[in-house]
Amino acid sequence: MYNYPMRIHYHRKNGEYDTCSFVKSQDQRIDLLTYKEDYFGALFSFEHPSSHVIESLNFVVHTGQTSKEYSIRFNHYPLLTEVWILEGDDRIYYSENPAIASPFYKNQNPFAFDKAINSASFDHHWGYQGELGCRVEDNQAHFSLWSPTATEVQVVVYESAANDAPVWKTFEMKRGNSYSYNHKDNTIGVWSLDVEEDLVGKTYQYQVQFPHHQTLTRDPYTIATSPDGKRSAILSHVEKQVENFEVKHGSEATWRLENPCKAVICEMHIRDLTKSPTSGVDEHLRGTFLGAAQAGTVNQYGQSTAFDYIKKLGYNYVQLQPIADRHKEYDEDGNVTYNWGYDP
Numbered sequence: 001m002y003n004y005p006m007r008i009h010y011h012r013k014n015g016e017y018d019t020c021s022f023v024k025s026q027d028q029r030i031d032l033l034t035y036k037e038d039y040f041g042a043l044f045s046f047e048h049p050s051s052h053v054i055e056s057l058n059f060v061v062h063t064g065q066t067s068k069e070y071s072i073r074f075n076h077y078p079l080l081t082e083v084w085i086l087e088g089d090d091r092i093y094y095s096e097n098p099a100i101a102s103p104f105y106k107n108q109n110p111f112a113f114d115k116a117i118n119s120a121s122f123d124h125h126w127g128y129q130g131e132l133g134c135r136v137e138d139n140q141a142h143f144s145l146w147s148p149t150a151t152e153v154q155v156v157v158y159e160s161a162a163n164d165a166p167v168w169k170t171f172e173m174k175r176g177n178s179y180s181y182n183h184k185d186n187t188i189g190v191w192s193l194d195v196e197e198d199l200v201g202k203t204y205q206y207q208v209q210f211p212h213h214q215t216l217t218r219d220p221y222t223i224a225t226s227p228d229g230k231r232s233a234i235l236s237h238v239e240k241q242v243e244n245f246e247v248k249h250g251s252e253a254t255w256r257l258e259n260p261c262k263a264v265i266c267e268m269h270i271r272d273l274t275k276s277p278t279s280g281v282d283e284h285l286r287g288t289f290l291g292a293a294q295a296g297t298v299n300q301y302g303q304s305t306a307f308d309y310i311k312k313l314g315y316n317y318v319q320l321q322p323i324a325d326r327h328k329e330y331d332e333d334g335n336v337t338y339n340w341g342y343d344p
Helices: 096-100 120-126 270-274 289-293 306-312
Strands: 002-011 021-026 029-032 042-050 056-062 067-073 081-086 133-137 140-146 152-158 167-172 190-195 203-209 214-217 265-268 317-320
Touching (some): 002 056, 002 096, 081 096, 270 289, 289 306
Parallel strands (some): 002 081
Antiparallel strands (some): 021 056, 056 067, 133 140, 140 190, 152 167, 152 203
């Protein structure tokens, strides 16, 4: 026996569901469905039993004067199948955002979306090229977050960088309302906050409120975190400086290609490239950046190793796999887990 978990959301603009009846039919069996109401309309949650594997379910809405049948395709068993259906709209939506963007939705949000849109009009309207993240200057912290779908954002600041540090203060962010063709000034999707206090050494998260849910998250533009990686660290300007590091732009960035399609990229891991004694790299340099860059190294067969090997394969660029590995990572129950080293 297969029990297919189902969740169906049904919406009428007039909000009247008492005059409707909802049935599902499959294999000559018809069942009347009961529902409860939520923000979207009528909600049906049930399991559909079947003696064999099936691909779809027929769902019929009777309004007294008309009937409309929908054929809902199942997710891979035993995963939940969840759909959104609107009166007057012939489409069946398998995610929420396009459903609430439908003109048949009473509280339509035309800007709701759940996929990346590569269009000039979208970029033209929502694009932003200013600085994002947290910046500290003269004992003042400036926070910026691009989140055009959020309805409210707070910055939750913790007393220290410890994983369990308590909340110090919570601040409300303000959404920008300036639309400009110059995307450095186009703030309509940007939330910002200035705090005139010394926050260096503390950590923070964003509490982001959306129309039907909220989430607590670290800053997507953070460059340092608490030890567990869940909170963003607030660093001074001096702490962000890397000795002998300088950013190059334009013609000074000689490694940039005029046409990105000319880049042949090898994804690699610094430690694995030269850690083996057979790499031919000097022992004290094995598994390091300097070891990878050591020229003229060969293995026991005389074959090139390190970057020389990668260049001979025809690559002209490398993409480094995570380079911030730690010896051990623990989950919330204290169990050791594998750590790829993505934590900054």
